Amino acid sequence: MTPELDRRSFLKAAGIVTAAAACGGGAGAPAPATATQAAATATAAAKASGTISVYSALNESTNNEFVKAFKAAVPGVEVALLPLAAAGELQTRIKAEKASPKADIFIGGDSSFHDGLGKEGLLETYVSANASAVAAQSKDPGNNWTGWYFGIFGIVMNTDRVNKEVGGAKPTTWDDLTDPKWKGKLVLGSPITTGGGYIFIATQIFRFNKDEAKAMDYMKRFHANVAQYPGTSPQAIQLVSQGQFVAAPNWAHDILTEKAKNPGVELAIPKGTGYEIGAISVIKGTKNPVAAKAFVDWVLTKEAGELNVKLSNRVSVRTDVPPAPGAPTLTSVEMVNYDRDWAAANKDRVLKLWQSTVGL
Amino acid sequence: MTSLRREPSLLLALLAVTGLVLVFIVYPQYRVITEPGGSGYVDFITGQTWVRPLQNSITVTLLSTTTAVLLGFVYAYAMVYTDMRGKPFFRLVGILPLLSPPFVVAAAYILLFGPRGIITYHVFGQSPNILGLFGIWGVQTIAFFPFAYQLIADVLSRSDARLEQAARNLGAGPWQVFKSVTLPLTRPGLGAAILTTAIYILEDFGNPALIGGLYVVLPTQAYGLISGFGDLNGAAAVSTILLSLALVLYIGKLRLDGGRQFVTVSGKASSMPRPPVPRYVSWGAFVACSLCALIILLVYGTLIISALTLHFPTNLAFTTQHFEYVGAHNLSLRNTLMYGLVAAVFSALFALFAAFLVERGKWRGRRVLDFLLIMPAAVPGLFFGLGYLTAFNGTFIDDLDETGGILITIALIFWNIPVGYQAATAGLRQIDRSIDEAATSLGAGGLRMFREILMPMLGGSLRVGFTTTFVRAVTTLSVVIFLFTTQSATATITIFQLVGDFNWGGATAFTVADVSMAVIALVVIAVLSRGRVSLGGARG
Numbered sequence: 001m002t003p004e005l006d007r008r009s010f011l012k013a014a015g016i017v018t019a020a021a022a023c024g025g026g027a028g029a030p031a032p033a034t035a036t037q038a039a040a041t042a043t044a045a046a047k048a049s050g051t052i053s054v055y056s057a058l059n060e061s062t063n064n065e066f067v068k069a070f071k072a073a074v075p076g077v078e079v080a081l082l083p084l085a086a087a088g089e090l091q092t093r094i095k096a097e098k099a100s101p102k103a104d105i106f107i108g109g110d111s112s113f114h115d116g117l118g119k120e121g122l123l124e125t126y127v128s129a130n131a132s133a134v135a136a137q138s139k140d141p142g143n144n145w146t147g148w149y150f151g152i153f154g155i156v157m158n159t160d161r162v163n164k165e166v167g168g169a170k171p172t173t174w175d176d177l178t179d180p181k182w183k184g185k186l187v188l189g190s191p192i193t194t195g196g197g198y199i200f201i202a203t204q205i206f207r208f209n210k211d212e213a214k215a216m217d218y219m220k221r222f223h224a225n226v227a228q229y230p231g232t233s234p235q236a237i238q239l240v241s242q243g244q245f246v247a248a249p250n251w252a253h254d255i256l257t258e259k260a261k262n263p264g265v266e267l268a269i270p271k272g273t274g275y276e277i278g279a280i281s282v283i284k285g286t287k288n289p290v291a292a293k294a295f296v297d298w299v300l301t302k303e304a305g306e307l308n309v310k311l312s313n314r315v316s317v318r319t320d321v322p323p324a325p326g327a328p329t330l331t332s333v334e335m336v337n338y339d340r341d342w343a344a345a346n347k348d349r350v351l352k353l354w355q356s357t358v359g360l
Numbered sequence: 361m362t363s364l365r366r367e368p369s370l371l372l373a374l375l376a377v378t379g380l381v382l383v384f385i386v387y388p389q390y391r392v393i394t395e396p397g398g399s400g401y402v403d404f405i406t407g408q409t410w411v412r413p414l415q416n417s418i419t420v421t422l423l424s425t426t427t428a429v430l431l432g433f434v435y436a437y438a439m440v441y442t443d444m445r446g447k448p449f450f451r452l453v454g455i456l457p458l459l460s461p462p463f464v465v466a467a468a469y470i471l472l473f474g475p476r477g478i479i480t481y482h483v484f485g486q487s488p489n490i491l492g493l494f495g496i497w498g499v500q501t502i503a504f505f506p507f508a509y510q511l512i513a514d515v516l517s518r519s520d521a522r523l524e525q526a527a528r529n530l531g532a533g534p535w536q537v538f539k540s541v542t543l544p545l546t547r548p549g550l551g552a553a554i555l556t557t558a559i560y561i562l563e564d565f566g567n568p569a570l571i572g573g574l575y576v577v578l579p580t581q582a583y584g585l586i587s588g589f590g591d592l593n594g595a596a597a598v599s600t601i602l603l604s605l606a607l608v609l610y611i612g613k614l615r616l617d618g619g620r621q622f623v624t625v626s627g628k629a630s631s632m633p634r635p636p637v638p639r640y641v642s643w644g645a646f647v648a649c650s651l652c653a654l655i656i657l658l659v660y661g662t663l664i665i666s667a668l669t670l671h672f673p674t675n676l677a678f679t680t681q682h683f684e685y686v687g688a689h690n691l692s693l694r695n696t697l698m699y700g701l702v703a704a705v706f707s708a709l710f711a712l713f714a715a716f717l718v719e720r721g722k723w724r725g726r727r728v729l730d731f732l733l734i735m736p737a738a739v740p741g742l743f744f745g746l747g748y749l750t751a752f753n754g755t756f757i758d759d760l761d762e763t764g765g766i767l768i769t770i771a772l773i774f775w776n777i778p779v780g781y782q783a784a785t786a787g788l789r790q791i792d793r794s795i796d797e798a799a800t801s802l803g804a805g806g807l808r809m810f811r812e813i814l815m816p817m818l819g820g821s822l823r824v825g826f827t828t829t830f831v832r833a834v835t836t837l838s839v840v841i842f843l844f845t846t847q848s849a850t851a852t853i854t855i856f857q858l859v860g861d862f863n864w865g866g867a868t869a870f871t872v873a874d875v876s877m878a879v880i881a882l883v884v885i886a887v888l889s890r891g892r893v894s895l896g897g898a899r900g
Contacts, residue, residue, distance in 0.1 A: 053846060060861040080846035084853070085860035088587040093842050095592060096746060100754025102845070116590055192409075192576055193569070193584025227475070228491040229574040231584070234860050238467070242673060244474040258862045262674045347589060348407060355409075 048294035051078040052286075055094065057087040057108030059257075062311040069307055070298050077291045087113040088195070094283060098122055101285040104292040107299065110195060110276040111145055112344050117281065118144030124282040126293055130300035138277050138317045145281040148299055149314040152275045152328050152335075153199060154252035155268040156237050161185070161246045162266070170268040171247070174204065177270075178221040185246035186222075189236045190229040191351060195276075197229065200249050201354055202343040203274030206336045212350075216357040223358040241265050252328055253313035259326075269328045272336045278314060370806040374723070377714050381732050384774045388747025389739060393600050395750070396593035404597040410581065414601060417562060417577040420493065424500035425558040431501060431652065432508025432553065438645030439509075440516040441542075442637050445646065452879070453653040456660060458506045458831040459878045461852045463859060464871045466570035468662040469499050471673065478673065479658070491573035499567045502655060504557055507779070510828065511553035512546070514783055514820045518790055519545040521634045528635040537635065548789045552782040558609055559737040559778070562602065565838060578602045579740045583838075586742065599743045606738025607731075660875075666868035682869035689854045689870065693877060696851040699765060700833035701881070703772035708825030710773065711780030712818060716810050719788040720796060737778035741838030744775045749842045763847035768840055772833045779832075780825020787821035788814070827882065834878045 056063050060083060067079045084090055087109025094103060094117055106114060106123075117123050118140060125143040138147035155171055162168060166181050177186060191197035201219060208214040227245055230236045236248040237255060241262050255267045280299050286292045298304055305316035313324040323329045396404065404410070435454055438444055457465070472479045475487040490498070519542060527537045543550075565579035572580060582598040585591040666672040670679050686693070714733055718726045736744065748771045752758065757767050791814065799809040815822070837852040844853055851874040858867035 060857040060863065082844070082846050083849075083857055084841065085857055086587045086841075088590045089841055091590040092586050092592050092746065093749065096749045096842065097753050100758070102753075113590055190574055190576070190584070192574070193580060193588050195588045198588065227489055230491065231569040231572055231580055234862060235467075235570060237862065238864070239470070239474070242471060242474070243476045244470065254862065261671050261862060264674055348409070352407070352409065355412075 047076070048074055048291040049076045050288045050291055051080055052104040052288050052291045052295055053080045053082065053102060054105040054107060054295070055082050055084070055090045055103040055283075057085055057090055057106075057113075058083070059085055059312055062308065065307065065311055066304070069304065070295060073298055073301075073303065074291075074294050077294060079295075091117060094122060095120065098285075101283050103283045104286040104288055105280065105295055106283060107280045108278055110151075111140070111147055111279040112340060114145035114279040114281045115140065115340075115344070118142060122284050124284045124286060124289065124292075126282050126296060128293070128297045128300050130297050133302075133320070134300065134317045140279075145279040146296065146300065147277040147279050147317050148305070149278040149308055149312075149316055150275050150330055151278060151314055152252045152269065152330070152333070153196070153203060153249060153273045154255055154328065155247055155270065156240045156250050156255040156258070157247040157266045157268060158240050158243050158245070159264055159266045161243055166246060170266070171270055172268070174207065174218070174222075174270050174272065177225065177247075177249075178218065180225070182225040182247070184225065184227045186226045187228045187230055187236050187239055187245045187248045188222075188226055189233040189248075189250065190231055191354060192229075193231050194233045196233045196249075196251060198347060198351065199274050199276065199343070201350060203272070203336050203338065205350065206274070206338055207272045210339075210342070212353065216353060219354055220357050237265075253315075253324075256313040256324060256327060267326065269333045271334045273333060274336050274338045275330065277317075277340075367806050373713070373807060374717055374721070377710075377717060378729060380710075381714075381729065381774075384770060385732055385736055385777075388744070388751040389603075389735075391750045392596050392743050392747045393603075395596045400593040401597055401600075404594050409594075410578070410598060410601055413576045413578045413581040413598070414605075416493075416575055417579075417602075417605065420496050420500070420568070420575075420577055421558055421562045423493075423497045424504065424561045425554060427497070427501040428504040428557050428561065429508045429512075429550075429554050431505040432510075432557070433512050433550075434645065434648050435505065435509045435652065436513035436516055438642075438649050439513055441634055442642040442645045444642045444649070450649045450653060453656050454506050454509055454649075455827075455831070455882070456506075456656050456875070456879075457503050458828075459834060459875045460660075460663075460871060461566065461835050461837060461855055461874075463566045463570050463837070464663065464855060464867060465503065465659055466499050466567050467859075467864075468659045468666075469495070469571065471662055471666075472658055473498075478662075491571055492575045493572075495571035495573075496568050496575060496577075499571050500561050500564060502652075502659075503564070503567060504561055505652070507560060507828070508553045508557045510824050511556060511779070511783055511786070512550060514824050515546050515548070515550070515553070515786055515790070516542070518787065518820060521632045524635050525632060534635075534637055534641065548786050552786045555609055555612070555734075556737065556779060556782050559606055559734070562605060562609070563738055563740050565740060565742065578605075579742075582740055583742055596743070599740055602740060603735070603738055606735065609738070663868045663871055666864060667872045669865070671865065672868075679865075682863075682865035683873070685854075685858065685863075685866040685870055686873040689849075689851075691847075692849045692851050692854045693873060695765065695848055696834055696874065697877060697881060699769045699772060699848075699850065700830045700878075703769050703776065703833045704826045704830035706769075707773040707776045707829040708780045708822050711777050711825045712784045712815065712822055713810070714777070715781050715784035715788055715821075716814060719785050720793075720806075733781045734778045736775045739775070741775065741836055742841065744771060745839045745842040762845075764843055764845035765848045768843045768848055768850070771839055771843060772829065772836070775836075775839055776825075776829035776832050779828040780821070783821040783824035784818060787818045791817055826885075830882070830885075831878060834874065 063081055063083050067081055070079060090106060091113045094106060123144040127143050128146060131139060131146050134147060171177055188200060189197040191201050204218050205212055205215040230239060233250060234254065237250050237258050239245050240248050241258050252267055252269060259265050259267065280296055282292045282296060302318055302320055305318045305321040308314055309316055309321060309324050313327050315323050315327060315329050439447060471477060473490055475489055480486045480488055524537050524541050527541045563579060565583050568577045568580045569583060578598050578601060582595040585595040667682050668678060669675065670677045718730050748767060752767060760766055795813060796809055799813045835852065837856055840850050840853060844850060851870065855867050855870050858870060
């Protein structure tokens, strides 16, 4: 219990500590450990220690290995992990906790989740020295978050059923999926309830240079072949893996993860696909900024990038980290010009347009 | 009950109950509902994205409630009135659907009954597209009939056998006894059961999320707005619409009750045996219960086989490796057990006492308290949790317990009040007020009368509240999802993580461990409390 009590006094003493540190002394702070910490923050020779609380939207298997590797690389920092593979819920949680933040780090999930928090002033700006290896378009210009992996959208296929029922050919373009031979065989994560489903529609709009009429015409023809729009993204992959349906547009890295367990599924990446930028950010009000920033620094290293590729099949933003076997990269496949800000700003309107187009 | 003015202790108790309800039920909801602000509501309402989910919610609630209550009634009737074989077995099987997180069970249904389902395709050669309205309807019927069964069985078992014997002796046939004695006697209980089941179905998000496809209902829309888009305002607005629907159901309940009292118990439930039902009724009941049991066992069989094979259904090689997750995450199992048990005890007692105050009181405003006590049933778990996070983040409860366990337990207590409360209300209505009067004439105060006279007679209602709170605490994901901390993850959180990680084997192994733990806990409780296995509070 003792370390927990320390952390509790951290929370209470936050204001005082910050003030004390600014004055260059820690005498007024109630907990000695806290004072040392704050003094350390003020000096340049900061050594990361203590505990950080990490809200993670990464997969179960990735989380555990990641924390283990971080502790080995930066000894002395304990990581309390709050795993929830649902970035939207973590984002909501961080918003609700803004009066008394519980998290130091938010890791994983598309940058739009981090961007929303940043725009509300709930993130601490930080430019890691290691962020120089990250291309400008994968970082927040406002320095609220840093991208560290890409998730690329692809198609999962049930190989057996594709061979028997659709003639065995991999779709190479999104238009291939509108061929009548796919009728009743496709599923797509519901655009209403899954981020991936919406990214699919947005990708079509960007593919037609934001000509929404053309994109909706595509969605209508695509819809004619869709049997179901499942409520969650992983479920769509499960349904195809079980052979309940034949193919589904979904995240390439998740498809590869499933493929490792069931060789009966196949990944295809059509031309002009969309992607997410997986981000990491420091929560404003963190009680342990030194260790939190050390964590960000470590996540942006080549070592962490390689580990993430190995564990989750996602693509590192670092050009010196090779992709997982069979995984697409931003350069190996043709990407659509994905306008993240536009996609976020027009979400409600686009979804409504889509619903009226397909009559749902 | 004597007037509050003459009995200050009763007044204090009433104030305490009201205070707790205001702090732990009303205030968190208020925080969530006011979150979007006026313009947020206007934007959302005029956007009209809620119209279809609202229609869907109403449709699916009507359909699933009808079938779940019918099935629950048949099951309860069979358990209480017939002498069919295998009652302990059916009792246990009937409670299984309550014990498992719906997002795993719905997945098992798809494996069995989907377009390439083991039963539908590989046995019968059919490819039904069960994702959608029919899938939700089927799964919710199975998932929620046990709630109706528990409530109805409790009421049926307390209806007086002597009246039924008398009717038979006077020449009425079994059907006539059922129609004109049993059914009218169970009306308040039935009304409560229908209302409670309807509200749970309205609020259910796990099943529609997994099996609904594009058939979006209000809870899945709210959940999707948060999880897919981080749109808290829209989600809060949807939640408010849900609450309004619950209000409609509540008014319906008032009308159904009609203020009429059905007094059949003038003491401890009578020891007279119930009149025998004809053989064909017993056999019909046996067949109906067996069919239900078969479907439930198929689902659990699928879970167990999934837990013991490498990658069900594509790789059927035997393995125990998935159970490694159980050891690795045993903290979340222990948390689940502890929070569930503590919440169940407090929730059942609190619900019973509150029901006594409302049902036997004559003070003004008790209808309001009545509504507030069943309101949590209509609040999607996600919002209950979110409300607690918003309302109590950084408060004394936080300081009290860094792990978040206390806050989770309190949330589970108040979220689960409605079932225990409804059961207690139905129970109280069947206890003649003359018993209260006798006690007070002999000088007992209201509180003493409650403690020494009514409470011992309401064991069944208490057990319904206890059991239901426990099993819902064990199976809820949505309440906990915003409240758990690094120390207080529950079993459902772990299962959710494993499902999201495409670890179907690990998820099912953990589910099997979770359900087994809950069954063992319930059996131990039943044995300790009554010396016999009586899980549902139904006395056969």
